[in-house]
């Protein structure tokens with residue numbers, strides 16, 4: 597059964613409104629190297645728990661993964677999922693739009709001697725459908741949905757590129773340290789704009805198209821030191837106010853109380869959704 601989505605649940609208006617509230621430029625003036633440090637933090641986060649997130653996702657998908665699978669991962673980032681996934685399949689094509697991330701991921705794969713991942717610098721939303729039609733056994737994206745303006749097109753493109761399965765992994769909930777630091781520093785009640793939860797949108801869109809999704813959840817933990825935690829929080833707050841030296845010091849001071857033995861452990865959850873190509 598396929599419904600005309602606009603006459604069923606109108607998710608577009610909600611999606612556009614939510615994206616408008618959260619996709620904002622980052623204003624950070626206290627450290628000209630913030631971007632470089634933050635990039636390194638993303639790799640350090642995966643080292644801190646030995647790719648627990650990716651390992652949990654792979655475990656969760658073990659019923660469908662096969663050693664002869666060719667996989668397309670969209671928005672691979674630091675390889676959080678890519679690296680554990682590569683251990684279970686024949687080949688992963690990791691598509692990533694950021695040139696800096698592509699270089700850093702390539703280096704990480706080299707260091708780890710992972711040879712079955714091909715990193716491609718490309719904008720997924722601009723990839724011509726005929727070029728990837730039915731090329732992969734699994735098309736997967738993790739922590740990617742907020743990057744997408746046109747969710748319906750993204751899902752259609754995922755299905756076009758797959759000959760067997762598609763999967764979406766999306767983290768759920770934002771840690772108290774982010775919410776409470778935002779309220780203290782910005783002096784504004786937190787309105788949920790940093791929540792990563794977006795899994796309901798593909799669920800609604802695909803359900804309206806008659807797809808039956810398999811859903812489950814995973815848990816994992818991320819360890820950060822004080823500097824990493826302050827930068828993590830700053831990456832959200834900097835979308836609402838300029839983070840200059842004074843604000844940066846206030847953030848560093850505020851996050852101190854969340855540390856235990858100099859580290860903060862974030863307990864996280866994520867939704868895992870997969871469906872079969874019909």
Ligand SMILES: C[S@@+](CC[C@H](N)C(=O)[O-])C[C@H]1O[C@@H](n2cnc3c(N)ncnc32)[C@H](O)[C@@H]1O
Pocket residue numbers: 670671672673674675676677691692693694697718719720721737738739740743
């Ligand atoms: C939040 S990160 C997620 C990284 C990783 N998949 C994970 O699970 O942690 C999203 C990644 O998608 C990349 N990205 C954003 N838009 C993209 C696009 N249109 N095509 C390919 N990659 C994109 C970003 O550069 C970023 O590295």
